[in-house]
Amino acid sequence: MAMAPETDKAAPAAPRGSVRTRSSLRGLALRWDTAVGALLVAVVVVGLGTTDGFGSGDNLAFAFNDIAEVALIALPMTLLVVAGQVDLSVASMLGLGSALTGALWDAGWAFETIVPVVLLVGVAGGLLNGWLVTKVGLPSLAVTIGTLALYRGLASVALGSDAVTDFPRTYADWAVDTTTVPGTFLTYPVLLFVVLAVITAIVLHATGLGRSLFAIGAQEEAAYFAGIRVKRIKLLLFVATGLFSAFAGIVFTLRYGSARADNGLGFEMLVIASVLLGGIDFDGGKGTLFGAVAGVLLIGVLKNLLTLNDIANEVQVIVTGLLLVASVLTPRVIAAVVERRHRRAAGARP
Amino acid sequence: MMLRNAAGRRAVATAATALSLALALSACSGTTKDSSDKESTKAGATAKADPGAALKKGLKLAFLPKQINNPYEKIVDDAGIEAAKEYGGTGKEVGPSDASASSQVSYINTLIQQRQDAILIAANDPNAVCGPLKQAMKKNIKVVAYDSDTAKECRQLFINQASSEEIGRSLVQHLGEQIGYKGKIAILSATQNATNQNTWIEFMKDELKLPKYKDMKLVKVAYGDDADQKSFQQTQGLMQAYPDLKGIISPTTVGIAAAARYLSDSSYKGKVVLNGLGTPNQMRKYVKDDTVEQFSLWNPQELGYLGSYAAASLASGRITGAEGEKFKAGKLGEYTIGKDGEVILGKPTVFDKKNIDTFDF
Numbered sequence: 001m002a003m004a005p006e007t008d009k010a011a012p013a014a015p016r017g018s019v020r021t022r023s024s025l026r027g028l029a030l031r032w033d034t035a036v037g038a039l040l041v042a043v044v045v046v047g048l049g050t051t052d053g054f055g056s057g058d059n060l061a062f063a064f065n066d067i068a069e070v071a072l073i074a075l076p077m078t079l080l081v082v083a084g085q086v087d088l089s090v091a092s093m094l095g096l097g098s099a100l101t102g103a104l105w106d107a108g109w110a111f112e113t114i115v116p117v118v119l120l121v122g123v124a125g126g127l128l129n130g131w132l133v134t135k136v137g138l139p140s141l142a143v144t145i146g147t148l149a150l151y152r153g154l155a156s157v158a159l160g161s162d163a164v165t166d167f168p169r170t171y172a173d174w175a176v177d178t179t180t181v182p183g184t185f186l187t188y189p190v191l192l193f194v195v196l197a198v199i200t201a202i203v204l205h206a207t208g209l210g211r212s213l214f215a216i217g218a219q220e221e222a223a224y225f226a227g228i229r230v231k232r233i234k235l236l237l238f239v240a241t242g243l244f245s246a247f248a249g250i251v252f253t254l255r256y257g258s259a260r261a262d263n264g265l266g267f268e269m270l271v272i273a274s275v276l277l278g279g280i281d282f283d284g285g286k287g288t289l290f291g292a293v294a295g296v297l298l299i300g301v302l303k304n305l306l307t308l309n310d311i312a313n314e315v316q317v318i319v320t321g322l323l324l325v326a327s328v329l330t331p332r333v334i335a336a337v338v339e340r341r342h343r344r345a346a347g348a349r350p
Numbered sequence: 351m352m353l354r355n356a357a358g359r360r361a362v363a364t365a366a367t368a369l370s371l372a373l374a375l376s377a378c379s380g381t382t383k384d385s386s387d388k389e390s391t392k393a394g395a396t397a398k399a400d401p402g403a404a405l406k407k408g409l410k411l412a413f414l415p416k417q418i419n420n421p422y423e424k425i426v427d428d429a430g431i432e433a434a435k436e437y438g439g440t441g442k443e444v445g446p447s448d449a450s451a452s453s454q455v456s457y458i459n460t461l462i463q464q465r466q467d468a469i470l471i472a473a474n475d476p477n478a479v480c481g482p483l484k485q486a487m488k489k490n491i492k493v494v495a496y497d498s499d500t501a502k503e504c505r506q507l508f509i510n511q512a513s514s515e516e517i518g519r520s521l522v523q524h525l526g527e528q529i530g531y532k533g534k535i536a537i538l539s540a541t542q543n544a545t546n547q548n549t550w551i552e553f554m555k556d557e558l559k560l561p562k563y564k565d566m567k568l569v570k571v572a573y574g575d576d577a578d579q580k581s582f583q584q585t586q587g588l589m590q591a592y593p594d595l596k597g598i599i600s601p602t603t604v605g606i607a608a609a610a611r612y613l614s615d616s617s618y619k620g621k622v623v624l625n626g627l628g629t630p631n632q633m634r635k636y637v638k639d640d641t642v643e644q645f646s647l648w649n650p651q652e653l654g655y656l657g658s659y660a661a662a663s664l665a666s667g668r669i670t671g672a673e674g675e676k677f678k679a680g681k682l683g684e685y686t687i688g689k690d691g692e693v694i695l696g697k698p699t700v701f702d703k704k705n706i707d708t709f710d711f
Contacts, residue, residue, distance in 0.1 A: 053463030058485075062459045110380025163451070165477040165501075168381045176481050177459075256452050256478040265450055307460045313418060313447040 032279035032331050033291025040298045047305045054308055057185040065177035065255070067300035068189035069094060069248035069264065071293075073271045075193075075200045076240035078292040080140075081275055082204065083237055084217040084284025085133065088144040090245040091267035092151035093125050095260075097249020099155035102164030102259025111171055118246050125151055126242020130235035140238075148268070155261035164259040175254035189251050201289040209233070217284025273320065274299050277327045298323075399670045401677075406666040409439035411658060412461045414471040416498065417449040422629075422650060423472060425711045426497065429654030430470065436680055437662055439467075451475035458482035462489060468661035471505070472497040480504040492664040496657040506664055506671035507691045509657045511648035512698050514546065517601070518553025520646065520698060521625060522563070525597045528623045528643060532565045533596030536588050538609055538626075540576040540602040550601050569595070574605045581608035589618055600626035606645060610636035630701050630709040637706050649699040650711060656682055656695055 047054040073090050080087055097118045104114045125147065132143040173179050174188045181191055204210040215223040216230055224230045253259045278295025280287030299320060306316045411434050415423035424443070431441035444460070446453035451474055459482055461469050469486055473479050473495060483493050483504040493500075496509040525535065537554065539547045551571060558568060569592055574581025581604055588595060589612075600606035606626040610633065613619050619641055628645045636642045659679035660669075669675040671691045678684050685693050701709065 053465075056463065059459065059463050062456075066456055066459075105383055108383050110382045112380040163475060163477065166383065170381065178481065178485060252452075255481075256455070256475075257480060258451055258475050258478040260451050260475070263451060266448075303456070304460075307444075307456055308463055310442070310444060310460075313445070317447070 033288050037294040040294050051308050061180050061185040062177045063304035064190045065187040069252050070270050071193045071296045072248045074274050074296045076244045077271050077275050080237045081280045082217050083213045085140040087241040088268050089147040091264045092148045093245035094249040094264035096151045096155040097246035098253045098259045098263040099159035099261040101253045103158045106164050122242040122246025126239035130238030134231040134234050159261045172254045204289050273324045400667050403667050405437040405662050407438040409467045409665050411441040411468050412466045413443040415445045416472045416474050418445040425650045426654035429651035430658035433655045433658035449474050451478040454479050462486050467665040468492040470494045470657050473500040476501045494661045502690050507660050510694045513694050514549045515553050518550040519557040521599050522554045522557040525625045529596045534567050534569045535597040537571045538600040538605045539573050542573050576604045578608050581605040582612050585609040585612040597623040603628050607632040610641050614641040630706050644702040646698040646700045
């Protein structure tokens with residue numbers, strides 16, 4: 001996915017430092033996502049060299065399938081964060097999707113009906129988020145903290161503390177990690193992710209819509225006066241995260257064969273961490289989908305490798321946390337250093 | 351919804367169209383709960399058992415608790431790991447830091463890759479762990495559930511701490527002895543619809559029908575909802591309503607501790623007998639200050655010990671998990687596998703002044 005140059009073109013005239021500083025900032029953003037990609041390759045190589053069973057088809061199928069839902073939600077989340085927004089309600093929507101799937105299945109609905117209904121609920125949830133952000137004008141962080149609680153609450157109302165488990169094998173088999181695309185270690189949820197990732201990459205880096213997202217993220221007002229339909233695009237993005245989250249809820253339910261209201265608890269942090277780790281700037285306007293995908297895969301592979309080596313869960317959490325802090329901090333620290341050097345160089349001239 | 355802009359209206363319209371289309375489509379046909387193929391493969395129990403086989407040396411056992419750092423499960427797992435040393439095996443405890451439905455799954459995959467001989471699991475969700483456990487059994491890794499069962503087809507054995515009947519009846523038997531089979535008694539339970547509590551209470555009532563309890567009268571079942579303060583107030587209420595109450599059975603660790611706290615500071619201390627299910631650490635001071643003479647709970651160390659031997663017996667081919675098979679569990683003696691691969695540890699352990707300091711959980 002060599003679409004990095006698109007980022008450069010898309011960055012509008014943000015009034016940040018000198019022209020030279022900005023170009024080096026862009027260079028850094030670029031280098032960060034390639035660095036994450038390189039780190040991913042390094043971790044895989046180390047894994048293959050040091051850990052028995054890491055390279056087995058079974059394990060690879062499992063490792064990637066294990067983060068299928070996080071990866072699916074990370075795609076629209078990347079677009080959202082590029083546009084300077086965030087959606088914290090995604091994991092709750094996953095839980096609501098799962099609970100509804102269970103409740104409706106239990107009520108005797110056909111699975112073929114349940115899927116579109118659950119997806120529509122995802123769309124409705126996204127519309128509510130988007131409406132509160134674009135029409136009422138509330139910040140997305142505040143809105144989605146609220147709907148995080150709301151959707152999880154609705155999930156509990158839908159299913160209570162029960163678990164619904166007897167899903168049809170014909171569908172469940174598509175989601176489990178023992179069913180792979182013939183001849184590969186790719187499971188069907190992972191295959192779907194690959195296809196959707198390519199589409200998302202094209203949208204973000206090769207279309208006018210993608211360029212608009214960078215523009216909105218860099219400076220919303222300027223984007224608005226440049227004729228970009230800011231509100232409509234933002235609404236669309238929230239609908240996309242809602243839709244993908246509800247879909248991830250169905251995948252999760254089938255993969256574990258267990259519909260519960262508390263499914264995916266805390267996943268929103270994993271999604272956002274992966275996206276930020278991939279070099280998507282939390283302030284918006286910067287990043288590549290390649291970086292985001294590399295971030296998701298890195299977190300998944302690292303988790304798998306650490307678990308295989310019996311590294312305690314607490315240490316895993318610390319490792320992920322450090323990576324995240326580093327990913328958010330490093331580009332800023334370097335930028336500050338570069339800027340200071342520029343200022344000093346400018347000051348030296350009489 | 352008050353969507354005034356065109357995009358919003360269009361989205362709602364699209365959604366509505368899609369919904370009606372979906373409903374129309376599915377009205378014709380579809381996979382429903384009733385039509386779907388029910389899977390009913392019974393795992394294990396196909397191989398032949400060789401009861402005379404020696405326990406294999408160097409067996410690798412892994413304990414997967416509901417969550418790591420849970421003090422109760424740590425005791426179970428440590429005892430199981432200790433037991434493995436007795437027969438020349440090794441054990442380890444791995445697990446997630448949260449007890450959510452899906453969090454154990456990655457660990458099962460890991461244990462498969464590490465080619466462990468047996469996995470012992472206290473399942474957070476009986477079904478979420480099923481797929482990977484079946485995969486483990488396919489690769490000849492033995493699976494033993496303990497403390498909290500998985501779906502039946504996803505493990506070979508379930509080590510149950512105690513039977514519900516045993517718990518219910520023994521609590522009445524103990525209290526009867528303590529009060530000389532005479533006087534009014536009450537029960538302080540958890541919530542009104544807690545399945546395990548209600549099962550125990552049914553067996554208590556049944557036990558009370560025996561002639562030797564003819565002078566004992568159950569006057570009330572109170573519910574403290576497993577909340578400390580509410581249980582405390584319910585105990586207060588019981589004593590107000592029945593000042594001549596002779597005994598209280600509280601088959602919940604929260605309830606018995608709250609009741610003991612109330613009694614220890616009241617004039618009823620030493621006059622009302624409190625028994626039930628509690629943990630030694632919560633109850634120690636009330637045993638020492640003579641508020642409570644004895645209470646019971648299954649012994650978590652024995653639970654881990656038995657699980658460890660059961661897993662080793664499976665991995666050595668002594669048993670396959672079929673009903674009626676017998677196996678020896680070290681110092682605990684011989685056990686017989688019951689229906690659906692269930693093995694019951696035995697009677698609950700009674701804790702009193704003499705033994706309470708040997709337990710820490």
